[in-house]
Amino acid sequence: MALKASEIKVGDEYTEVVADNLTRTQIVQYAGSSGDYNPLHSDEIFTTKVGGYPSIFAHGMLSMGATGKALTNYVGDGRLTKYGVRFVNQVWPGDTLTATIAVEEIRDEGGLQLVDLTVSTSNQDGREVVRGSATARIDA
Amino acid sequence: MVDRFPIEAGHIMLFARSVGDTNQVYYDEDYAKTTEIGGIVAPPTFVQASAQFEDDYSLRPTIGEDWFGSGKEPTGVKREPGGTGGGGLHAEQHYEYHRNLKPGDVLHSVNKPGESWERESKRAGKLMFSESITEYYDQNNELVITARSVGVRTERPVDQG
Numbered sequence: 254m255a256l257k258a259s260e261i262k263v264g265d266e267y268t269e270v271v272a273d274n275l276t277r278t279q280i281v282q283y284a285g286s287s288g289d290y291n292p293l294h295s296d297e298i299f300t301t302k303v304g305g306y307p308s309i310f311a312h313g314m315l316s317m318g319a320t321g322k323a324l325t326n327y328v329g330d331g332r333l334t335k336y337g338v339r340f341v342n343q344v345w346p347g348d349t350l351t352a353t354i355a356v357e358e359i360r361d362e363g364g365l366q367l368v369d370l371t372v373s374t375s376n377q378d379g380r381e382v383v384r385g386s387a388t389a390r391i392d393a
Numbered sequence: 394m395v396d397r398f399p400i401e402a403g404h405i406m407l408f409a410r411s412v413g414d415t416n417q418v419y420y421d422e423d424y425a426k427t428t429e430i431g432g433i434v435a436p437p438t439f440v441q442a443s444a445q446f447e448d449d450y451s452l453r454p455t456i457g458e459d460w461f462g463s464g465k466e467p468t469g470v471k472r473e474p475g476g477t478g479g480g481g482l483h484a485e486q487h488y489e490y491h492r493n494l495k496p497g498d499v500l501h502s503v504n505k506p507g508e509s510w511e512r513e514s515k516r517a518g519k520l521m522f523s524e525s526i527t528e529y530y531d532q533n534n535e536l537v538i539t540a541r542s543v544g545v546r547t548e549r550p551v552d553q554g
Contacts, residue, residue, distance in 0.1 A: 254422030254501045255429065258547050268405075271413065272413055279411065279413065282407075282410060282411040283411040285407070285411065286404070286407040286408040286410070286411040286442060287408070287411070287441050287442045287444060287445075288442055288443075288444035288445035288447075288450065288452075288453060289441070289444055289452050290452050290453050290454065290462075291452045292460075292461065295462075296444065296462040296463050297464045298463040298467050299461070299462045299467055299468055302459075302463075302467035303463075303467050303468045304547070304550065305550035306550050306551075307553065312483070313482070313483035313484075313486070314438055314441050314483065314486065315411070315412060315423075316439075317486055318408075318411070318412030318414070318436065318437075318438040319412050319413050319414075321412065321414075321436060321437040321438050322412060322413065322414040322436075324437065325414075325416065325436070325437065326416070329429070330416070330418045330428060330429070330430055330434060331429070331430040331434050331493040332487075333437050333490050334489065334490050335487075335488065335489050335490065336437050336438075336487070336488050337485070337486065337487030337488065337541070338485065338486060338487075339484065340482070340483055340484060340485065340486075343551065345551075361509070379511065385487075
């Protein structure tokens with residue numbers, strides 16, 4: 254169900270756990286579906302011995318995709334007009350990610366009702382991993 | 394640049410699973426028909442999977458060519474001595490959606506170079522950013538999604554402290 258402008262207000266928040274104890278296997282699934290086979294995301298030997306990182310880590314786009322689940326669950330399917338993020342910290346196997354969507358502005362643009370949202374996803378230590386914004390079409 | 398990116402229902406299902414999204418609208422046609430959008434659609438970050446259809450994509454092994462991931466050795470590619478760069482990471486990704494993507498669409502994309510800039514950081518040394526814009530067009534040559542990506546090469550691996 255799509256959001257209704259009459260039912261939301263600036264400052265409203267929606268929170269969803271979008272990854273719970275993220276597994277290496279899910280990261281491999283993402284490599285397979287997206288086609289991004291960078292060994293930094295699946296090859297522990299390469300990543301620790303050559304890459305210089307303590308372990309493999311998730312694709313930034315996996316955390317953006319998981320955060321997108323919270324967005325579409327909140328605004329409804331097929332309602333986004335914009336979605337953008339910065340990857341501010343890496344996501345590691347075992348992380349639990351919580352996305353928070355907040356209503357920043359509700360506006361009318363040429364007869365279309367739009368909502369501007371801020372998007373922030375943090376790990377179990379409260380460290381932000383993804384920060385961004387989105388805009389969606391909503392009902393009146 | 395991708396010449397032909399067919400949007401397929403099975404691929405959408407696999408992609409949705411891989412981001413942990415169990416929404417039926419991504420795999421159940423009968424359910425999807427009952428919703429407002431009237432059919433299966435692709436999740437918001439799906440066009441990232443266009444890499445599957447990119448010739449010579451650098452992050453996919455090519456049969457017969459050395460791959461930089463591990464096999465017998467930690468990497469299959471010889472590095473210059475002293476070359477300990479942290480490599481490339483994804484810094485930002487932005488999408489503008491002009492319409493929803495559905496199975497049966499066939500996209501092609503056009504890349505446009507963006508800006509480049511540098512910045513010093515405490516955690517990874519010099520950061521070299523580069524931006525690229527990708528426009529995805531459908532089978533009717535209509536713009537479906539505009540993507541802006543920022544990549545960063547770090548001087549050394551990002552310190553986790």
